[in-house]
Amino acid sequence: MNIERLKTAFANYKESSLFGRYIHLEHIEPLLKSLSDTIEVTVIGRSENNAPIYMTRLGNGKKKLLYWSQMHGNESTTTKAVFDFINTLIAADNEISSTVLENCSLYIIPILNPDGAKAYTRLNYNSVDLNRDAQDLTQKESVVLKKVIDELQPDFAFNLHGQRTIFSAGETNASAIVSFLSAAGDQERSISPSRKIAMEVIAEMNTILQQCIPDSVGRYDDGFNINCTGDTMEFRGIPTVLFEAGHYPTDYDREKTRALIYYSLISSALYLASNTVTGDQFEAYFTIPENEKCFYDIIIREVLLEGEIVDIGVQYEEKLIENEVKFIPKVAEIGNLEKKFGHREIFGKKRAIRYYNDVVEIVREVVLPKITLDFEIFSLELSKS
Structure with a gap:
């Protein structure tokens, strides 16, 4: 995918009503209402404080892709990019849309933690980190996500997060503007077939991003914790990519990072739609430097x-x-x-x-x-x- 085409697409389809760091249900519900005339929008459950949790469905292809954003309520950059992504896919005048929707069915939960998003906190209404609740399932939001995963049985999953300004791409003076992780599914951090598939997709996104942020893509630590959602997904054999939207110099609103997340969403969806991804190209993943706190x-x-x-x-x-x-x-x-x-x-x-x-x-x-x-x-x- 040519980076100039991605830049043009972002300029054309960026959701102008979403801006800055504070994004919650009141910002996205009007968008979802408008989208419901074009795509399937459903309430898949309720939060601990009884806020609706929405999911959209696009496409009719055989490959099932599941996305969720704002599992941590104050990590909103990926949510903005998700709506830019949706706008692109529902447009009938571009090759991106036709390729992806003919080959994939996309299920997108734009805000999994609506209470945390409203309060601008990492945690949910009960002060629980949902990304440490994948096994105990003590919270309604965790149960909602597990039910979707169990019923859908996705072929690929995208776990969308944001990270602090402390991270560098290696021990360098280069901010980790975007980071990725193929989570481990066991203590040995085995390179399983599903991890290889996720790694290959990450390597493809990295190839795209190096064209605009060279040396500023990081690889997040893959220490195993079965309570984390990505680790649980990998334990179940579901290829899963964790996104971390980081800090672009001077961009505290994370609007430039938003564009980079959009490029990653588009390029990964196109890659999955256009290829039988086997994981044979996984080794390029390890050329991405590990994140450090520099x-x-x-x-x-x-x-x-x-x-x-x-x-x-x-x-x-x-x-x-x-x-x-x-x-x-x-x-x-x-x-x-x-x-x-x-x-x-x-x-x-x-x-x-x-x-x-x-x-x-x-x-x-x-x-x-x-x-x-x-x-x-x-x-x-x-x-x-």
Whole structure:
């Protein structure tokens, strides 16, 4: 798939009503109502706080593809991309739509955790991480997803997430803008036939993304945890790709990352629709560097604090305040951060600082205008690490 064609498609079919980080049912229900005239939209269950969980169905092909987004309520980038993807598929004027829908049936749950999405939290209404509930099934949302999987028996699954700004693609100064994982199905992390299929699809997406974000695609850790949904899927032999929408430099609204997720959704669906994927091409998956935690949002380098030259790592904490996601800067580490990188870096030139006011003023110098930073609750615990 040519990257220029994907860029054109995204420009044509991007869902303009969805923007930024705070996406919940009130944003997508009007879209689903409109789509119901064209595609199948059903309520497949209710959340712990009785919010509807929707699923859309497109296509009539033999290959069954299952997608779910916002299992973690504050990971909304993939949900935006899902609606861009749907808009592309329902358009009758493009080769992408005809190829995918003739060969695949797509089942898409745009928000699995509507209560968490509304509260802008990773957890659900009962403060449970749904991605650690695949075995115990203590939550209604987990039961809903398992029922869909049991009844559908998908040929391929896409588990759509977002990740923090801390991740790098390897131990490098390259943000992991998009990361993928073929989850393990056992403690030995065996390379099973279903994992090979997922790995081959990931390798195809990586080939596409390298054309626009070279060296900024990461491979997420595949440590086994049977309580995780992807691990359970692989244990059952269902090829499953986990997406992690990460940080594109300066893009805290994750609109550029959204486009990259869209490219990945389109290219993977086309690949599955156009090929008998056997997993024979799985080895390219291992050329993708593993994610490392090498980034802070800001590093203030070489300042004098209490008689010692140190670096200060500042991390933003996202909080929903009056229906707006605000980024609260917090000092995360003080010391020698030579092996860490900042998405923004300030060189302090050994300037002496005096706790709160000085650090606030330094951070103010580099924040982006579009980021809402709440300095009134800037946490500054400046004890050395």
